[in-house]
Amino acid sequence: MGKKLIKLIGLGLILLLVQGISQVNAANITKVGLVTDVGKINDGTFNESAYKGMMRAVQEFGLKSAFIETRQPTDYEKNIEQLISEGYEMIITVGFLVGDATKKMAQKYPNVKFAIVDFAYDPPVPNILGLIFAEDQAGFLAGSLAGLMTKSKIVGAVLGMEIPPVVRFRKGYEAGVKYVCPDCKVLAVYIDSFTDPARGKSAALSQIDEGADVIFGGGGTTGSGAILGAAQAGVWVIGVDQDEYMTTFKKGEAPGAKKLLSSAMKRVDNAVYGAVKAAVDGSFKGGTALFNAGNDGIGLAPFHEAETAIPDTVKAKLKEIADGLKAGKIKTGV
Amino acid sequence: MVPIFREILIPILAVFTALILGAVLIEISGVSFIEAYRGLFEGMFGSRRALIETCVAATPYLLTGLAVAIGFQGGLFNIGAEGQFYMGALASVIVGYTVQGLPAWLHLPLALVVGAISGAVWGSIPGLLKARLGAHEVINTIMMNYIALKLVDYLVKNVFRDPAASMDRTPYILPTAQLPRMFGPDYRLHAGFLLALAAVVFTHWLLFKTTLGFEIRTVGANPGAARYAGMNVAGNIVLAMAMAGAMAGLAGVGEVLGLNHTLPAAFSAGYGFDAIAVALLAKSNPMGIIPSAFLWGGLRNGAGLMQVRTGISIDLISVIQALVIMFIAANQIVRWIYRIN
Incomplete structure (x- = not known):
């Protein structure tokens, strides 16, 4: 019994250690790219908001950034892949409609980190953080x-x-x-x-x-x-x-x-900023983050x-x- | 000068001049045009992937460009390629996912043929209206575009929608209806590309080497003379529009069976409208469609990398394309600039 317990504790410790190491080794990103929904980064609403959030993180952490404005829904995957082929290690995708394409690319490129505005995956995808809002x-x-x-x-x-x-x-x-x-x-x-x-x-x-x-x-x-x-x-x-x-x-x-x-x-900017920050400091994890009145994720403007x-x-x-x-x-x- | 060289000189100079003006616009917007164009051209053909993606983007332009060129050859201004494209795409996606249990050698050709027929029927309606009632094909092809777009939109959203999808789209087609990928699953180039090239050669042969093609061109050049010569003018008009529709339909088929494997709603591809520009640049010559479609597909494809590298608006590409067409339409400008008579 006692031996078993020690074994179990030992196993637990090893697991913790492995996890600790993998967290230390988690490649922190230096290049982040954004793919819009059909629309522009100066659309005055959600594409722009996401872009601003990304750029705040880019300036704060000295990252390299790029974006592609999608012209039609069938280009989502191509645009994501274009950024990945240029060495971008984190991709922000904007909007519910990009949900399928983001998942497909995330599975094809498991080492690239993704954050998507307005989409939650069930079950979650390990390298996508879904940013959803109330x-x-x-x-x-x-x-x-x-x-x-x-x-x-x-x-x-x-x-x-x-x-x-x-x-x-x-x-x-x-x-x-x-x-x-x-x-x-x-x-x-x-x-x-x-x-x-x-x-x-x-x-x-x-x-x-x-x-x-x-x-x-x-x-x-x-x-x-x-x-x-x-x-x-x-x-x-x-x-x-x-x-x-x-x-x-x-x-x-x-x-x-x-x-x-x-x-x-909808503080899409804060949400995207948070996602990029997490990828920079190594705490990025796939899953879903909910933004609501309780955490000031939504609210009325002045x-x-x-x-x-x-x-x-x-x-x-x-x-x-x-x-x-x-x-x-x-x-x-x- | 050698005749063929004369033929292609103006289009080449038009593209060149448009690129120079584009460079000026890029500089004005505060970006180095060298950087931007390096991104653009590398995105067009700077790597294996870029080159393959340019072929992918050129595929629908080859076919829709043909659709417009066939119309021009028959004296018809087919603005309806967009609608014919959609009807082809819709028919092929329906066959692609609802018809089950067929082997690939039967299922794929069936989806191809049904899609082409669907486009042909859609194209022949304005042809018939023109031949029988004298209704102008420009008006009717435009109207048929609206009907096709909204019909497809409605059907995809309400009748054929995949309930599991995040966006409005049909279910994926069965693997037996997919056009094979030419360079494995990592690259998107599909056999529809070869089909499109074959269609170009076929159309060239048909228009310039057969009696039927001669009749279509004669009806286009001078319907009165054609009638006097005993040709069936009405029949040739319907036939030309049906052929044009089949080509545009096949373009939609290729996008569905080869590329996306599904048909999304609100999928405003614009291939049918851009096709008018592609055909104009090719001077309605089927062989000319090849470089023309590659240029259009390449610009569309390279725009992404240009934006990644320099952050410049993707709309710049549309401006350059518009300039190319303006210089083709008003070729006196080009002749004057380069002192060609």
């Missing part, structure tokens, strides 16, 4: 803000493709509106592109025609087109993913900037020029809701 909570905050600000009791949402993260945004938004304004009506529409500002705008304008006086735009440049058009038509708008005051509304220079209430932020137009009672209510989400007292029901 979009429903971000949407809930946006919905609450919309529901508190609407006068017509009709609010709109122009969304991108109907994929899980976007669906969570929508459901959270609807729940948020209903939470603060049970008799408000939500008009929401999916548009099957993340890169079509013109269609986003026309969808927003038709929601305004239907009486909506707050528009939430959630879906790449399609959503940005929607809120830009709606803001210029004079209604309140809410952005998505990052603080669109800084991007879509060019720090206030774009017309309509004073109508931007806030943005339902109000900027709308600061004075938003009553203090609304701000107080929003804070209460944010705290409730953080503490888990408020559930989005998604």
Whole structure:
């Protein structure tokens, strides 16, 4: 019995040691590359946010970096492989749609580290870190803000493709509106592109025609087109993913900037930064990292020029809701 | 000058001039054009993988370029290659994953043929409308594009969607329907490339060495004279459009059976539209399609490495391509710059 126990402890120690050694030997990266979803690194939303997160790590740790902007979905794998063939040791892929391609390449190149925004693998892949977000909570905050600000009791949402993260945004938004304004009506529409500002705008304008006086735009440049058009038509708008005051509304220079209430932020930048940092310091591990209200992974952006137009009672209510989400007292029901 | 040299001089100078203007644009955007072009050309043919990937990218251009060139030869402006491409891809993916239990020697040809027929049918509809009703093929091929794109989009998202996939796409085709990879599983070049080259040679033979080809070209050059000579004008129009559709359809088939093994929705390839440029650069000559398709495929392929090396926007490639076509269309500019008469 005692011998067995000693053996077991010995085995355990050896295992620990081996693991320790393998961690020490874990090749720390010097080159990191990013492959966008169909779209550009200056799209003002999630591709840009991911790129900024990567670049923050690149500057801080003195890495070499590159990116490829994907032009069509069938190029995902080719673009990933292009970076790997140039010696990039870590690849960031952006977006749910790149999920399959990332997995395939990760299995083909087990020594390359991957981080993907908006995708979680079940079962996990050992060299991919999935970065996922509680979009429903971000949407809930946006919905609450919309529901508190609407006068017509009709609010709109122009969304991108109907994929899980976007669906969570929508459901959270609807729940948020209903939470603060049970008799408000939500008009929401999916548009099957993340890169079509013109269609986003026309969808927003038709929601305004239907009486909506707050528009939430959630879906790449399609959503940005929607809120830009709606803001210029004079209604309140809410952005998505990052603080669109800084991007879509060019720090206030774009017309309509004073109508931007806030943005339902997903801190994709922080998540990507964290993933690269982990790969640099050797603590990178495959799996899933969830970002939500509890760890400040999501939240509302500053109000900027709308600061004075938003009553203090609304701000107080929003804070209460944010705290409730953080503490888990408020559930989005998604 | 030797006639063949005269023929290709203008396209070569057009490409050269476009690259020079592109270099100026790159410098203006603050990047060394030498760095950028080194990345571009290495990405096109600087390594075994790059060269193979250029062949991969050239494959659909060879076939869709032919689709447009056949139309031009028959006096028809086929803008519908994109739609024909999709219909071919759709038909082949359906055959590829639903028909089970066939051996590869039967399954693969079946998927190829059904795909080509599907493209041919799609192409012949505007041909028929032109031949019977005089409806302009430009309008109708464009409209058929919309119908094909949205139809395929709807079907892939709602009817044929693979429930296990992260993006909207059909299930993968069975291995028996796959076009074999020519250099093993590590490289993406598939037998569709050889098929495309064979199609080029075949089209050249058909157009210039057979009575049928002569009739198609005569109808294209002068329908009145063709009719007077006793040729079946309507029949030749439908036939030319059907052949064009079959080629574009095969391009879609190759992408499905050889490359992706599935058909994704919202898969805006643009091969059918770029094909117009490819055919223009080739002056609608089937043999000319080969260098033209390689240039287009190479630029598309090399753009990735150019961006990796210099961070320059991939859209620059589109600008260079547009400049090439402008210089081809307005070849007086090129003639004037280089003092050619």
